[in-house]
Amino acid sequence: MKILVVDDEADVQPLFLQRFRKEIKNHEVEFSFALSGEEALRYLTEKHSEVVLILSDINMPGMSGIELLDHIRHDFNMPPQPVVMMITAYADNENYRQAMDKGADDFLTKPLDFNLLKEKLKRISK
Amino acid sequence: MFFFTFLAAFLLTVRIRRALKFSPIYPKWRTVLTASGWIIMGLWLLFNYYFNSEINEILGALMLLGILLYLKKEPDFKSFEVLVFAHYPLVIVAFVNGVVSLLFPDFFDKWDNFFICAQIVAFGWIFARFATSKKQQEEIKRINERKSELEILVAQRTTEITKQRNELQDALKELQATQAQLIQQEKLASLGELTAGIAHEIQNPLNFVNNFSEVSMELIDEMEHELSKGDTEEAIAIATDIKQNLEKIRHHGQRADGIVKGMLQHSRASSNVKEPTNINTIADEYFRLAYHGLRAKDKSFNAELVANLDPNLPVVNIVPQDVGRVLLNMFTNAFYAVHEKKKTADPDFKPRVEVSTRTIHALKGGHHSIEIRVKDNGSGIPDAIKDKIMQPFFTTKPAGEGTGLGLSLSYDIIVKAHKGKIDINSKEGEGTEFVISLPV
Known part of the structure; x- marks a missing residue:
């Protein structure tokens, strides 16, 4: 499973x-990284079909995570749709509502609970 | 005709008495003057009875002369000098009349009209002089009254002015105290703006500290596992990772430390101690703080942050918290401007704030300086208010949102305290660029 972290x-x-040391070692997951929304979009343009899950920070200089989400849902509106x-x-209702409205599949707060994340990944891969 | 001299003497006492009536020396002279009047009348009757008119004329003249000489000698009557002087012609005429009529009665009889005329003229002269002197005295009196009126007025005005000056001084003191308070408030206000940014900025490194230490513990478990299996190679690889993680923990710990220290510095009253400082560090720190501060307040806010910091920038001798405050103010303004524009601009508008630093090399023999540019593509500053923005209390923000002191304080800090310069390039609707120069 290919995961893009923004x-x-x-x-x-x-x-x-x-x-995810073990999971990477066992080839269960594969990670790519982008340092900004813009970079993530460039990556997706090339490898859209490969990416299964996108984990994106919301609060970034330049293109915000919400904007990125918007682009993903509009510009790459073709199967397979990645999970975002x-x-x-900032775990407030406004942020949550905005993310869900724009088509996010889930909403996680920092600091990341990696065990929870792993649980969620298992559910996706099934 | 000898009664002229007596009458003149009598009238003189009366006039003096009247003139002195309201003066402080009146009680001293009242009796003397009244008595003199009666004595003169008595003498006249006495002389009239005993002597013939020729002798009387001479005696009258001598008596009058005596009175005049006495008055002249007495300092209390100095102000009557003119009046006294006016009597001399009568004395002379009366005396000459008396002597001539005594020694040359025929000549006198032949010319008696002339002699009488002279005496009447001399007598009249007294009245004329008296009238003018009275007028003069009235004039002097009037002037004196006016003078004292003016003096009272001047005294009143002086009191008023002194009072006003004292009031102004008090007001000035109050203003200075208020100004100091306002400066403190402005610092606190900007600290308030920072709080959210600071929280975010500290939360991030703390997350890393927690995450990297957690993952390191897991890695150690794994390493133990690998070692028990005998896979030293893998164990060494894991150890390398752990070492890297510890470095990262240290790095992020220091990052949080720096932010807390910066925050303390910001709120503390300025020490005014200049120290060699790297502007890039301050600029970068406050750039992020300002951004996250605004971001935390308004979720819809977003902007592209661009930092072009010259890595070879020389250190400058500055009061770091003061210059930091200036930069924070410029950043906050820039973010505010792009945010304002975003509200009205078309959806394609990309808010952008850029900070750049560079060294300006002096041409010949002069001092180098460094330049900090804070540029935004926001709403810009209208020409009409360009020369007002540095004035204290001038603000375009809604009431309660800005103190109007930010730029005014920035000006004081950069120009007055650091001998630097602030230039503004701005076009309404296109953006603003603040250029700060500081001597190295």
Whole structure:
């Protein structure tokens, strides 16, 4: 399963790689990273069909996660539709409602609970 | 005709008495003057009875002369000098009349009309002089009254002015106290703006600290597992990861530390101590803080942040928290401007705020300086208010949202305290660029 993680903080990359160390080793998941919404879109243009799950931060300079979500749902409105989970440090209703309205599949808050995330991944892959 | 001298003497006492009536020396002279009047009358009757008119004329003249000489000598009557002087012609004429009529009665009889005329003229002269002197005295009196009126007025005005000056001084003191308070409030207000940004900025590194330490524990379990299996190679790979993680924990711990320190510095009253500072660090820190501060307040807010920081920027001697405050103010303004524009602009509008730093090399022998540019593509500053924006209390924000002190304080900090410069390039509807120069 290919997962694209979008976050302007570069250090989430080693974090994900280590947290999913076993899963990566067993080829259960594969990670790609983008540091901004724009970069994520460029990546998707090339490899749209490969990506199964997108985990995106909402609060990023430039294109926000919500905007990215909007683009994904409109510009890549063809099967297979990736699962999109929004991640934010601002866990308020407004953010949640906005994300869900724009077509997010799930809404996670920082700090990320990786065990919860793994549970969710298992459900998706089934 | 000798009664002229007596009459003149009598009238003189009466006039003096009247003139002195309201002066403080009146009680001293009242009796003397009244008595003199009666004595003169008595003398006249006495002389009239005992002597013939020629002798009387001479005696009258001498008596009058005596009175005049006495008055002249007495300092209390100095103001009557003119009046006294006016009597001398009569004294002379009367005396000459008396002597001539005594020694040359025939000559006198032949010319008696002339002599009488002279005496009448001399007598009249007294009245004329008296009238003018009275007028003069009235004039002097009037001037004196006016003078004292004016003096009272001047005194009144002086009191008023002194009172006003004191009031103004009090008002000035109050203003200065209020200004100091306002500056403190402005600092607190900007701290308030920062709080959300600070929370976000601290939360992020803390998350990393927690996450990396958690994952490291898992990795150690794995490493133990690998070691027990005898897979040293894998164990070493894991150890490398753990080491990296510990470095990251340290890095993010320091990041949070720096933010807390910066926050404390910001709220603390300025120490006014200049220290060598890297502007890039401050600029980057406040850029993010300002952004997240606004972002936390208004969820719809978003902007592209661009930082072009010259890595070779020399350190400058500045008061870091003061210059930080200036930058924070510029960033907040820039974000506010793009946010305002976004409300009315078409949906394609991309808010963008850019901060850049660079070194300006002096041409010849001068001092280098560094330049910080804060540029936005927001609503811009209308020409009509361009020269007002640095004034204290000038703000375009709705009441209660801005103190109007941000730019005014920035000006004081950069120009007055750091001998720098603030330039503004702005076009209404297109954006604004603040250029801060600081001498190295």
